[in-house]
Structures are given as structure tokens and as C-alpha cells.
Amino acid sequence: MRERWKENFSEWYSEVIERAEILDVRYPVKGVYVWRPYGFKIRSRVVELIRRILDATGHEEALFPLLIPEHEFAKEAKHIAGFEDEVYWVTHGGLTELKVKLALRPTSETAIYPIFALWIRSHADMPLKIYQVVNTFRYETKHTRPLIRLREITTFKEAHTAHASAEDAERQVQEAIACYKRFFDALGVPYIVSRRPDWDKFPGAEYTVAFDTIFPDGRTLQIATVHNLGQNFSRTFEITFENPQGEQEYAYQTCYGISDRVIAALLALHGDDSGLCLMPEVAPIQVVVVPIWFKDKKELVDSEVEKLKEELRDFRVHVDARDIRPGAKYYDWELKGVPLRVELGPRDIEQGRVTLVRRDTGERFSVPRSEVRERVRETLEEISSWLRERARREMEGRIHSAQSIEEIRSQVVEKGGVVRTTWCGREACGKGIEDSADVDILGILEEEAQGTCVGCGERAERVIIMGRSY
Ligand code: 5CA
Ligand code: ZN
Numbered sequence: 233m234r235e236r237w238k239e240n241f242s243e244w245y246s247e248v249i250e251r252a253e254i255l256d257v258r259y260p261v262k263g264v265y266v267w268r269p270y271g272f273k274i275r276s277r278v279v280e281l282i283r284r285i286l287d288a289t290g291h292e293e294a295l296f297p298l299l300i301p302e303h304e305f306a307k308e309a310k311h312i313a314g315f316e317d318e319v320y321w322v323t324h325g326g327l328t329e330l331k332v333k334l335a336l337r338p339t340s341e342t343a344i345y346p347i348f349a350l351w352i353r354s355h356a357d358m359p360l361k362i363y364q365v366v367n368t369f370r371y372e373t374k375h376t377r378p379l380i381r382l383r384e385i386t387t388f389k390e391a392h393t394a395h396a397s398a399e400d401a402e403r404q405v406q407e408a409i410a411c412y413k414r415f416f417d418a419l420g421v422p423y424i425v426s427r428r429p430d431w432d433k434f435p436g437a438e439y440t441v442a443f444d445t446i447f448p449d450g451r452t453l454q455i456a457t458v459h460n461l462g463q464n465f466s467r468t469f470e471i472t473f474e475n476p477q478g479e480q481e482y483a484y485q486t487c488y489g490i491s492d493r494v495i496a497a498l499l500a501l502h503g504d505d506s507g508l509c510l511m512p513e514v515a516p517i518q519v520v521v522v523p524i525w526f527k528d529k530k531e532l533v534d535s536e537v538e539k540l541k542e543e544l545r546d547f548r549v550h551v552d553a554r555d556i557r558p559g560a561k562y563y564d565w566e567l568k569g570v571p572l573r574v575e576l577g578p579r580d581i582e583q584g585r586v587t588l589v590r591r592d593t594g595e596r597f598s599v600p601r602s603e604v605r606e607r608v609r610e611t612l613e614e615i616s617s618w619l620r621e622r623a624r625r626e627m628e629g630r631i632h633s634a635q636s637i638e639e640i641r642s643q644v645v646e647k648g649g650v651v652r653t654t655w656c657g658r659e660a661c662g663k664g665i666e667d668s669a670d671v672d673i674l675g676i677l678e679e680e681a682q683g684t685c686v687g688c689g690e691r692a693e694r695v696i697i698m699g700r701s702y
Contacts, residue, residue, distance in 0.1 A: 233247060233248065233251070233505060233506055233507050233567060234247060235247050236505050237448055237503050237504050237505050238448045238449070241447065241448045241449035241500075242449065244503070245377075245378075245496075245499075245500060246378070248499065248503060248507055248508055248567070249271075249378050249379070249499070251507070251567055252270065252271075252507060252508050252567055252568045252569065253268045253269075253270040253271065253568070254267075254268060254270065254271030254274070254378075254499065255267060255268060255271055255378050255379070256268055257378055261383070262376055262383065263372060263376035263381070263382055263383030263384065264382070264383055264384045265378050265379075265382070265386075267386065270516055270568065271495075273516035274495060274498070274510070274514050274515075274516060275386075275387060275492075275495060277513065277514040277516075278387070278419070278494060278495055278498070278514060279365055279387065279389070281415060281418060281419070281513070281514075282365075282389050282415055282490065283365070285411050285414055285415055286363050286391065286411065289361075289407060289411055290359075290361055291361040291362065291363045291391055292361065292362055292363070293362075293363055293364060293365070294362045294363070294364055295364050295366070296340055296343045296344050296347070296364060296366075297343055298336060298337055298366070298367075299322065299334040299335070299336065299337075300334065300335040300336075300337055300340075300342050300343045301332045301333075301334060301335075302321075302332055302333040302334070302335065303332065304342045304343070304346055305319070305335045305342045307342065307468045307469065308341070308342065308436050308464065308465055308468045308469075310435045310436045310464070311341060311342070311435045311436035311465075312435075313435060314434070314435020314436070315338050315339075315370075315435060317371070317373070318338050318370045318371045318372065319335050319336070319338055319369075319370075319371065320335070320336040320369045320371055321333050321334065321335055321336075322334040322335075322336065336368075336369040337366075337368050337369065338368055338369060338370045339368055339388070339390065339489070340364070340366070340368070340390055340392070341392070341436070341461075341465055341487065342469075344362070344392050345392075345465050345466075345468075345469040345471060345485075346469055348360065348392075348394055348469070348471050348483070349469050349470050349471045349472075352394055352471055352472075352473050352483060353473060353474065354473050354474045355396040355473050355474065355475050355476055357473065358394050358395050358396045358400075358473065358483065359393055359394065359395050359396070359400060359404065360393060360394040361391065361393045361404075362391065362392050362393070363389065363390060363391035363392070364389075364390060365387065365388070365389050366388050366390070367384055367385060367386045367387075367388060368384075368385045368388045368390075369383060369384055369385070370382070370383060370385065371383060377702070378496075379492040379493060379495050379496035379499075380453065380492075380493060380496045380702050381702065382491075382492060385491045385492055386492055387491060387492045387495070388489060388490075388491050389489060389490045389491070390487065390488070390489035391408065391487060391488050391489065392485070392486075392487045393485060393486045393487070394466070394471060394483040394484070394485050395483065395484040395485070395486075396473060396475065396481075396483070396484070397484060398462070398484050400484065401460060401461075401462070401484035401485065401486050402460065404486045405441065405458055405460050405486055408458045408486065408488040409425065409441060409458055412443060412456050412458070412488070412490070413425075415490070415494075416443065416445075416455070416456075416494070417620075418513060419494065419497075419498055419511060419513065419514065420498075420501070420502065420511050420616065420619050420620030420623055421445055421455065421494065421497045421498060421501060421623065422445060422446075422501075422623050422624040422626075422627040422628075423443040423444065423445050423455065423456075424443070424444050424445075424446075424627075424631075424650070424674075424675075424677075424697060425441060425442070425443055425678075426441070426442060426444070426674055426675025426676055426677050426696075426697055427439060427440070427441050427442075427675050427676045427678075428440040428441070428442050428457075428674075428675050428676075429659070429662055429673050429675065429676065429696075430659060431659060431662075431663070432673075433459070434457060434459045436461060436464050436465060437459035437460060437461050437462075437464070438459075438460045438461065438462040438464070439459070439460050440457055440458070440459050440460075441457070441458045441459075441675075442454050442456065442457045442458075442674070442675055443455050443456040443457070444674055444675070444697075444699075444701070445497050445501065445627065446626075446627045446630045446631075446649065446650055446699070447497075447500050447501070447702070448500065448501070448503075448626070449648060450630055450644075450647070450648025450649045450650075450699075450700070451648075451699070451700050451701060451702050452650060452674060452699040452700065452701040452702070453493055453496065453497060453701065453702045454493070454701060455490065455493050455494055455497055456488070456489070456490045456494070457488060457489060458486070458488040459486060459487050459488060460486050461484075461485040461486060461487060462484065462485070463482040463483070463484060463485075464485075465485055466482040466483040466484070466485055467482050471483040471485070498510075498511065498514065501623045501626070501627075502569070502619050502623060503569075506563075506566040506567065507566055507567035507568065507569060508567065508568060508569025509569050509571070509591050509592050509619060510568075510569035510570065510571060510591075511571075511615075511616055511619055511620075512571045512572075512612040512613075512615055512616050513616065515548065515569065515570060515571055516548065517548055517549070517550040517565075517568075517570045518547045518548045518549070518570070518571055518572060518612060519544055519547050519548070519549045519550075519570070519571075519572045519573070519574055519608060519612075520549075520550050520551075520552055520561075520565045520570045520572075520573050520574070521537055521540060521541060521544075521549060521550070521551045521552065521573075521574045521575075521576065522552050522558055522561050522562070522565075522573060522574070522575050522576075523537045523551070523552075523553065523576055523577070524558060524575055524576060524577030524578070524580075525577075526577065526578050529577075529578040532578065532581065533576060533577060533578060533581070534553075536576060536581050537551055537553075537576055540574070540576060540586065540601075540604070543604055543605055544574075544604065544605065544608060546605065546609070547608060547609075547612070550570075552565070558575070562589075565591075566591060569591065570591060571590070571591050571592070571612060571615045572588060572589070572590060572591065572608065572611055572612060572615065573588070573589040573591070574586055574587065574588055574589075574604075574608070575587040575588075575589065580598070580601075583598075584600060584601045584602070585598045585599060585600055585601055586598065586599060586601055586604055588607065588608070588611060590611065590614075590615060591615070592615050592618050592619055592622075593618065630648070630649035630650060631649060631650050631651070631652065631697075632647070632649060632650070632651050632652070633651060633652045633653065634651040634652070634653045634686070634698075635653065635683075635686065636686060637665065637668050637669045637686065637687075639651070640653060640665075640669040640671055640686070640698055641669045641670065641671065644669070644671045644698065644699055644700055645670065645671065645700070649699070650674070650697050650698065650699035651671075651697065651698050651699070652677070652695060652696070652697055653686045653695075653696060653698060654681050654682070654683050654684065654685060654686060654692035654694065654695055654696070655673070655676075655681075655685050655686065655687065655692060655693065655694045655695075655696045656685035656687065656688055656690045656691065656692060656693055656694075657693035657694050658688075661685060661687040661688050662687070662696075664687050664688075665686060665687040665698075666698075668687075669698070671698045671699065671700060672698060672699065672700065672701060673696050673697075673698050674696075674697045674698060674699050674701065675696065675697060676694045676695070676696050677694075677695045677696065677697060679695040680695075681693055681694050681695045
């Protein structure tokens with residue numbers, strides 16, 4: 233790697249995405265990228281994990297169309313107002329102008345809810361919990377960046393639910409938050425959960441809860457959102473049900489989603505100056521075996537490497553038999569983030585041992601060949617907790633508290649990170665704080681506030697976090 237992970241994060245990120253063969257960024261449409269096989273394997277494991285978590289909590293996977301007719305898309309006034317600048321429209325079929333323009337989904341409420349209206353008849357049809365993993369399109373005007381700000385979001389994992397009471401929808405919001413915590417914990421991606429201020433909620437939602445993580449350069453990235461939609465969409469799309477009292481009522485809804493950004497976070501948070509450091513859970517190759525050949529011992533080494541590969545069949549193993557120097561192989565696999573390297577040469581064979589090298593700490597040690605399976609398993613687990621723990625520590629080290637506008641600015645803008653501070657809760661004051669500090673309010677924490685508002689000096693009602701986001 234030419235670039236340094238922390239000191240030069242933005243360049244590091246571009247370099248590693250390309251050189252570790254995650255994406256090909258040369259596709260000739262802005263904000264749209266190609267998944268290469270190595271990156272795609274990581275993506276598949278991430279998708280598998282969220283599927284497992286959602287399936288285990290009673291969600292069912294479905295698949296709705298990409299095209300949304302204009303009259304459905306435009307029904308919910310706030311939703312269309314929030315998205316109209318970002319929608320791609322299909323206006324023609326061949327040379328014929330379409331009578332009804334079709335939107336490429338920027339998200340799928342308006343594709344799914346007209347159908348929910350057909351499916352839901354009575355309270356017994358609920359809760360209805362559906363999810364899909366699809367691509368969505370957003371004509372983003374801010375600076376696009378691989379996996380972070382896409383025009384084609386390729387890995388949109390969106391869930392949509394309907395409930396017979398406001399309480400049940402509220403319970404669903406909590407379940408969704410718990411699912412996402414499990415998901416990010418498994419991936420070792422640390423997060424801050426906060427409620428978005430009203431002016432920053434999802435268009436059409438009652439309120440939005442967001443997960444943010446902090447990148448090595450101190451910028452935050454919103455990696456998931458959970459929305460309580462109340463009855464806003466059910467009124468618009470006439471999703472009604474007969475309640476136990478025999479009356480017609482509008483359904484209560486929630487939706488929540490995660491995008492490719494989770495993969496951006498995985499790659500960004502677990503790297504270092506040598507490249508990626510993949511969590512063993514998602515690594516396409518968990519163990520790379522490098523044979524150390526000596527002139528007349530090549531055949532011996534090769535046959536032992538074959539046996540070793542068989543002994544390690546529980547793991548995703550790759551033998552690098554390329555005819556290049558071992559050092560060049562080490563460099564490549566470090567860049568690609570393979571968690572564990574196993575070296576096997578004539579000396580190791582003679583002594584009945586193998587050499588292991590951890591990607592995360594660089595530690596190198598030798599273990600008896602007879603224990604290799606167990607030791608590899610243990611070491612992969614240790615790597616996983618080491619990476620998870622380091623990412624958490626790094627993130628926490630970037631959260632500071634601030635009691636004045638000046639402090640907010642210096643902590644966030646100069647030192648790079650996030651601040652906790654207190655706010656009176658009034659929108660005008662909140663926006664004033666954002667303007668004078670030139671830092672955004674990310675969200676409201678679920679904590680009792682004490683002291684005074686950093687903007688107006690009146691009694692504080694909320695503890696908030698502020699930062700600069702991608
Ligand atoms: N329908 C709801 C829940 S799925 C929805 O669309 N929410 S959202 O607009 O907040 O998007 C869900 C998540 O997608 C966001 O939290 C963010 O992490 C991610 N996201 C949004 N826009 C982009 C983009 N242009 N590129 C990559 N990820 C994005
Ligand atoms: Zn105030």
C-alpha cells in the first residue's frame with residue numbers, strides 16, 4: 233500500500249478498494265461500480281448474515297418490482313417531496329413515450345404498500361414482516377464514493393412491516409434495533425444509536441432511529457436506519473384492517489434498511505497501513521497456505537501442503553502455489569486482508585510443526601502439526617475479537633464532550649470526531665447550533681440531559697451527538 237490508513241484515509245480507501253479487488257471503479261457511469269469476485273464473496277457473506285437474523289425473527293423474504301408507476305410514487309406528499317430530486321425516471325419503451333412514467337425505486341414503500349393493501353384484511357393478517365435484498369437507485373448530487381454514496385445501491389436490505397396497533401409497531405422498532413445490533417456486533421462494526429432530529433427524519437416517517445459509525449478520519453457514516461411510519465403511508469395507500477371490535481382501522485407501519493455502507497465500514501474500520509484486515513466471519517479466504525520451497529525439497533513440501541490443506545478443510549483455505557517469492561505472496565494476502573497465514577517449509581516438516589502469522593497483530597508463532605486444526609480455530613476467534621475490540625476502542629476514543637460552540641468546532645473540525653453536548657430541544661436553536669459550529673446534529677441519545685443548552689443557555693432537554701458525516 234502506498235497510502236496510510238489513518239493519516240490519509242480517503243486515499244487509502246480508494247486504493248484498497250481497487251488493489252484488493254473489491255470493486256472495479258472504472259465503469260463509465262458516475263456512482264455505479266462493478267463488484268469483482270473477491271468483493272462479491274464478502275458481500276454474499278454479509279447478506280447471508282442479515283438473512284439469518286431476519287429469518288430467525290419471523291421476517292419473510294420477498295421480491296417486489298424495480299419499476300414504480302408515477303401515480304403510486306407521487307401519492308405520499310412528504311415522501312415524494314423528500315425523494316423527487318433523486319429519482320431516475322423511465323420515460324420510454326423503445327421509441328414510444330410511456331403513458332405512465334416509471335420510477336426506478338429509490339426505496340420501495342410505494343412499490344410494496346399498494347400490495348400490502350391487498351394482502352391485509354384483518355388484524356389476524358398482522359404482524360406482516362417482509363424484507364427484500366435489492367438494488368435501488370438514487371440520483372445523488374453530493375460527491376459519490378464507492379460503497380458509501382452510490383447512485384446504484386446494489387445491496388439494499390430493506391424490511392417493511394405492518395401492525396394492528398401503535399404499540400406493536402413500537403415493539404417492532406425495538407426488534408429491528410436489536411436485529412441490527414446483533415448484525416453489526418457479529419461484523420465487529422461499532423455504532424452509536426440515536427434518534428434523528430425532526431428535520432432530518434425519513435420523508436413520511438413519524439421518527440427515525442439511526443446507527444452511525446465513525447471512520448478512521450473522524451467522519452461519521454450512517455450505516456442503518458429504522459423508521460416508525462405510524463399511519464402516514466397506510467392512510468395514503470389505504471392499508472386498512474378490521475380490528476377485533478369489527479371496525480376498520482389503518483395499519484401501523486415500520487421500515488428499516490441497511491445498504492452497501494455496512495461493507496464500506498467493514499473494510500474501513502478493520503484496515504491498517506498494509507491493507508485490509510478481514511473479519512474471519514466474512515473473509516473469502518480465512519487461511520492462506522504458503523509453501524516454502526527449498527531446492528530439492530519441493531516435492532516433499534508440496535505433498536505435505538496437500539495433507540495440511542485436507543487437515544484444514546473446516547476453513548476456507550487457499551494454497552498459494554504461484555512461482556514467485558514468498559515475500560511477494562505475503563504482501564498480496566496482507567493487502568487482501570486474509571486473517572491468517574500458514575507457512576510450511578522443510579524445517580517445519582522436520583520438526584512436525586507449522587508456522588502461523590496473524591494478519592491483525594502480525595504475530596508469528598509455531599504450533600505442533602498435530603494441533604493445527606484446533607490452533608487455527610482458536611486463532612481465528614482471537615483475531616475476530618481483537619478486530620472487534622480495536623474498532624470499538626478506536627471509535628470510543630473519538631467521542632468527546634463539548635460545552636460550547638467553540639469546543640464543538642475544535643473537537644470535530646480540528647481533532648476529527650464526534651461530540652456529545654446538550655440541547656434545549658427547539659428546532660430553531662438546533663439549527664443555529666449547526667450553523668455556528670459548522671457541524672451537524674447527528675441525533676438525540678436516550679439519556680437524561682443535565683445542565684444548559686449549548687446554543688441558548690436555557691435548560692437542556694436532550695443529550696445530542698454532533699459530527700461531520702459522509
Ligand atoms: N425505506 C427506508 C428504510 S429501508 C429507507 O430508504 N431509509 S434510508 O433512506 O435511510 O436508507 C437506508 C440506509 O441506506 C441509510 O441508513 C444509509 O445507510 C443507506 N443509504 C442511503 N443512501 C445511500 C447511498 N446513496 N449509497 C449508499 N447507501 C445509502
Ligand atoms: Zn437552545
